Amino acid sequence: MFVAFPGGTVGDIVPNVENSPAYQENEHVIAFLKLVSNRPNFLTVGFSQGKFLVSDDMVIRENQTYEQFLERIQNAINNLIY
Numbered sequence: 473m474f475v476a477f478p479g480g481t482v483g484d485i486v487p488n489v490e491n492s493p494a495y496q497e498n499e500h501v502i503a504f505l506k507l508v509s510n511r512p513n514f515l516t517v518g519f520s521q522g523k524f525l526v527s528d529d530m531v532i533r534e535n536q537t538y539e540q541f542l543e544r545i546q547n548a549i550n551n552l553i554y
Contacts, residue, residue, distance in 0.1 A: 474513040475505065491519040500526040502541065 478489035504522035
């Protein structure tokens with residue numbers, strides 16, 4: 473899977489895009505992604521709001537266990553009105 477995000481490097485120029493999520497190799501995350509229709513990659517929904525770091529079975533930003541967080545997401549999905 474390839475997750476793209478705004479920014480990049482052109483020569484010596486490295487633009488900083490505010491609130492753009494950064495991903496590190498081997499980090500554990502829950503990420504809300506959307507497929508980019510004209511490319512074979514994904515973008516994080518809501519910039520940094522769509523990325524949640526997981527460490528020692530805890531979703532850090534939410535101070536919930538991984539299971540509690542997933543249950544909260546499942547409940548939100550179940551209560552969607554179509």
